[in-house]
Amino acid sequence: xxxxxxxxxxxxxxxxxxxxxxxxxxxxxxxxxxxxxxxxxxxxxxxxxxxxxxxxxxxxxxxxxxxxxxxxxxxxxxxxxxxxxxxxxxxxxxxxxxxxxxxxxxxxxxxxxxxxxxxxxxxxxxxxxxxxxxxxxxxxxxxxxxxxxxxxxxxxxxxxxxxxxxxxxxxxxxxxxxxxxxxxxxxxxxxxxxxxxxxxxxxxxxxxxxxxxxxxxxxxxxxxxxxxxxxxxxxxxxxxxxxxxxxxxxxxxxxxxxxxxxxxxxxxxxxxxxxxxxxxxxxxxxxxxxxxxxxxxxxxxxxxxxxxxxxxxxxxxxxxxxxxxxxxxxxxxxxxxxxxxxxxxxxxxxxxxxxxxxxxxxxxxxxxxxxxxxxxxxxxxxxxxxxxxxxxxxxxxxxxxxxxxxxxxxxxxxxxxxxxxxxxxxxxxxxxxxxxxxxxxxxxxxxxxxxxxxxxxxxxxxxxxxxxxx
Amino acid sequence: xxxxxxxxxxxxxxxxxxxxxxxxxxxxxxxxxxxxxxxxxxxxxxxxxxxxxxxxxxxxxxxxxxxxxxxxxxxxxxxxxxxxxxxxxxxxxxxxxxxxxxxxxxxxxxxxxxxxxxxxxxxxxxxxxxxxxxxxxxxxxxxxxxxxxxxxxxxxxxxxxxxxxxxxxxxxxxxxxxxxxx
Numbered sequence: 001x002x003x004x005x006x007x008x009x010x011x012x013x014x015x016x017x018x019x020x021x022x023x024x025x026x027x028x029x030x031x032x033x034x035x036x037x038x039x040x041x042x043x044x045x046x047x048x049x050x051x052x053x054x055x056x057x058x059x060x061x062x063x064x065x066x067x068x069x070x071x072x073x074x075x076x077x078x079x080x081x082x083x084x085x086x087x088x089x090x091x092x093x094x095x096x097x098x099x100x101x102x103x104x105x106x107x108x109x110x111x112x113x114x115x116x117x118x119x120x121x122x123x124x125x126x127x128x129x130x131x132x133x134x135x136x137x138x139x140x141x142x143x144x145x146x147x148x149x150x151x152x153x154x155x156x157x158x159x160x161x162x163x164x165x166x167x168x169x170x171x172x173x174x175x176x177x178x179x180x181x182x183x184x185x186x187x188x189x190x191x192x193x194x195x196x197x198x199x200x201x202x203x204x205x206x207x208x209x210x211x212x213x214x215x216x217x218x219x220x221x222x223x224x225x226x227x228x229x230x231x232x233x234x235x236x237x238x239x240x241x242x243x244x245x246x247x248x249x250x251x252x253x254x255x256x257x258x259x260x261x262x263x264x265x266x267x268x269x270x271x272x273x274x275x276x277x278x279x280x281x282x283x284x285x286x287x288x289x290x291x292x293x294x295x296x297x298x299x300x301x302x303x304x305x306x307x308x309x310x311x312x313x314x315x316x317x318x319x320x321x322x323x324x325x326x327x328x329x330x331x332x333x334x335x336x337x338x339x340x341x342x343x344x345x346x347x348x349x350x351x352x353x354x355x356x357x358x359x360x361x362x363x364x365x366x367x368x369x370x371x372x373x374x375x376x377x378x379x380x381x382x383x384x385x386x387x388x389x390x391x392x393x394x395x396x397x398x399x400x401x402x403x404x405x406x407x408x409x410x411x412x413x414x415x416x417x418x419x420x421x422x423x424x425x426x427x428x429x430x431x432x433x434x435x436x437x438x439x440x441x442x443x444x445x446x447x448x449x450x451x452x453x454x455x456x457x458x459x460x461x462x463x464x465x466x467x468x469x470x
Numbered sequence: 471x472x473x474x475x476x477x478x479x480x481x482x483x484x485x486x487x488x489x490x491x492x493x494x495x496x497x498x499x500x501x502x503x504x505x506x507x508x509x510x511x512x513x514x515x516x517x518x519x520x521x522x523x524x525x526x527x528x529x530x531x532x533x534x535x536x537x538x539x540x541x542x543x544x545x546x547x548x549x550x551x552x553x554x555x556x557x558x559x560x561x562x563x564x565x566x567x568x569x570x571x572x573x574x575x576x577x578x579x580x581x582x583x584x585x586x587x588x589x590x591x592x593x594x595x596x597x598x599x600x601x602x603x604x605x606x607x608x609x610x611x612x613x614x615x616x617x618x619x620x621x622x623x624x625x626x627x628x629x630x631x632x633x634x635x636x637x638x639x640x641x642x643x644x645x646x647x648x649x650x651x652x
Contacts, residue, residue: 030614031510031613031614032613032614035510035613035614157545157549163554164554165549165550165553165554167556167558168546168549168550168568168569168572169550169558169561169565169568171571173572174571174572174575177571177572177575177576178571178575181575181576181578181579184579184582184583185578185579185582188582188583188585188586189582191586192585192586192589196510196511196612199612200510200612200613202612203609203610203611203612203613204609204613215598216596216598219590219595219596219597219598220595220596220597220598220599220600221595221612222508222600222602222603222608222611223508223509223510223611223612224506224507224508224593225494225506225507225508225509225512225513225516225517225520225522226506226517226520226522226593227593227595228509228511228512228513228516228517229512229517229522229525230525230527230588230589230592230593231512231589231593232512233525233527233528233589234527234531234585234586234588234589237527237528237531237581237585238582238585238586241531241535241578241581241582241585242578242582244574244578245575245578248571248574248575248578252571252575255571453510454510454511454512455511457510457511458511458512
C-alpha cells in the first residue's frame with residue numbers, strides 16, 4: 001500500500017525509557033509528528049487495496065447477516081435449533097459474547113483514566129469504538145430472539161392502548177435498560193473524547209467535503225482554555241459514571257441467568273464471574289485489533305510493545321478470575337447438598353455424550369492457553385499474543401454456550417430433558433454478525449482519528465508547564 | 471449591527487505551553503481580563519491563570535443523576551404498585567430491591583446526558599463560526615500552536631500598548647482578529 005504521508009522513525013521492539021520504565025510512546029515524538037501521523041491516516045493516506053478487499057469481504061458478511069435476519073423474520077425462530085427445554089441457544093450465547101467484548105473498551109477508557117494509567121492513551125479510542133460496535137452486534141440478538149422482533153418497543157415503558165407495563169421485576173427488562181444505557185453512554189463518551197481531534201481534522205482538511213463534515217462534527221471546537229476546563233471535568237465525570245455502569249451491565253446480564261432457579265444458572269458467583277469473563281474476552285479482542293492495526297497502519301510509534309505487554313498481563317489476570325468462577329461453580333455443587341445441581345456439574349465434566357467436550361475445550365482455551373503469558377518473551381511476541389487472544393475469544397464464546405445449553409438441557413425433571421442441536425441458520429447468524437462489526441470498524445478507521453491526538457500531545461515530554469499527566 | 475470595536479482582538483502565537491502560560495499570567499497582572507488562550511491540549515495552570523471560575527458541570531451532572539434515580543425508581547413503583555398492581559410470586563407490590571437496577575441505569579443515563587449537554591451548553595457549542603477562525607494561522611491551535619487572544623472589548627485594551635505588551639512576552643507572531651466577513 002503506497003502512502004504519501006511523511007515517514008517517521010519507527011520504534012524498535014522493547015524500547016524503554018532511559019530509567020527502565022515502560023515506554024508508551026516512541027522517543028522523539030513532537031506535537032507536530034503526532035498530529036501529522038495520526039491525521040494522515042484519515043486525510044493523507046489513500047484508501048488502499050487491502051482496505052477495499054477487507055471492506056468487500058465484510059460487506060458480504062453483513063449482507064449475509066441481513067439475509068439471515070430477513071429469513072428469520074419471514075419464517076420465525078423455528079429455523080434455529082432452539083426447542084424446549086433448550087429455548088436459549090446461539091442467539092443468547094452470541095448476545096452475551098458480544099456485549100462482554102464491549103466491556104474492555106469502557107474499562108480501558110474510563111477505569112484506567114480514573115486510575116491515571118497513562119498507557120490507555122493510544123488505545124482508548126479504538127477500544128471505545130470496539131465497544132460501540134460490539135454492543136450494536138449484541139443488541140441485535142435478543143431482539144431477533146423475541147420471536148416477533150417488530151414488537152421490540154413493547155420492552156420500553158410507554159403509555160399504550162393495552163394498558164400494560166413491562167414487568168420491571170424481571171431481569172430481562174433490566175437488560176433492556178442496562179444495554180441501552182450502556183450504548184448511549186459509550187457513544188457520548190466516545191464522541192466527547194473525539195471532539196478536539198475532529199477539530200484538528202477540520203483544520204487540516206484539504207477538501208471542502210472533509211472541512212465541512214469534520215467542522216460540523218467538531219461543533220465549532222476552538223481549543224479555548226476556558227472550554228478545556230469544563231471539558232476535562234465533564235470527561236472525568238463521564239469516566240466516573242461509565243465505570244460502575246460497565247460493572248452493572250454484565251452483572252445484569254448475569255442476572256438473566258442467576259435470577260432463575262435453574263441448576264447451573266442459580267449461582268451467587270455469577271455477577272463477578274460474568275464481569276471478569278467479559279473483561280477477559282474484551283481484552284482479547286482489543287489485543288487482536290491493536291496487533292493488526294499497529295501493523296497495517298504502522299502505529300508502532302504509539303501502540304508500543306509495552307502496550308501489548310501490559311494488556312497481556314491483564315489478559316492473564318482476568319483468565320485467573322474467570323478460572324476462579326469455574327472452580328467456584330464446581331466447588332459449590334460438590335459442597336452443596338442439591339442432587340440435581342451436583343448431577344448437572346458432573347454432567348458438564350464427564351457427560352461426553354452431551355456437552356462435556358466443550359467444557360474441556362473451554363478449560364484449554366480460557367485456563368491453560370493464557371498461561372503462556374507468564375513469559376515476558378511470549379507476551380511481547382505478537383504472533384503468540386494474537387493466537388492466544390483468538391483462542392480466548394473462541395473459548396469465551398463456548399463458555400457462554402456451555403452455561404446456556406448444559407443448564408437448560410438437564411433440569412429438575414428427567415422427563416423434560418432434551419438436547420440442543422444448532423442448525424445452519426444458528427451458525428450463519430452468529431458468524432455473519434461479525435460482518436456488522438467489521439464493516440463498522442473499517443468505516444471507523446477510514447474516517448475517524450484512530451488514536452486520541454489531543455491526549456497524546458499531553459504525553460510528549462515537556463508539554464506541561466508544571467506537573468505531569470492530563 | 472456594527473461591532474463596537476474595529477476588530478475582535480489581538481492574537482499572539484507562542485512556541486511553547488510555558489510561554490503562553492507565562493504571558494497569560496503577566497497579562498492578568500497587567501489588568502487584562504477579557505482574554506482567552508487556545509492550546510491543542512489542556513495545559514495545566516492556564517485555567518487558573520485566566521481566573522476561570524469553578525465550572526458548574528459537576529452540579530448539573532449531580533442534578534441529572536438525582537433526577538434519573540428518583541424518576542427511574544418512581545416509574546417502577548408507580549407502574550408496578552399503583553397503575554397496574556400485579557402479584558408476582560407473592561412479592562410485595564412495592565418490591566423495591568428489584569427496582570434498584572433500573573433506577574441505577576436511569577441515574578447513569580440521565581447524568582451522562584447531563585454531562586454532555588452541560589459541557590456543550592456552558593461552552594456555547596455548537597458554534598461553527600467565531601472571530602478567531604478568521605485568522606488563517608489559527609488552524610494551528612488544534613495542532614501545535616499556543617495562542618493568547620486579548621480581546622478589544624477589554625477596558626485596558628489599547629491597540630498599540632497591548633501589541634507592545636504581547637511582543638514583550640516573546641510572541642512569535644501577533645495577528646489582528648477581524649470581526650468577520652463584512
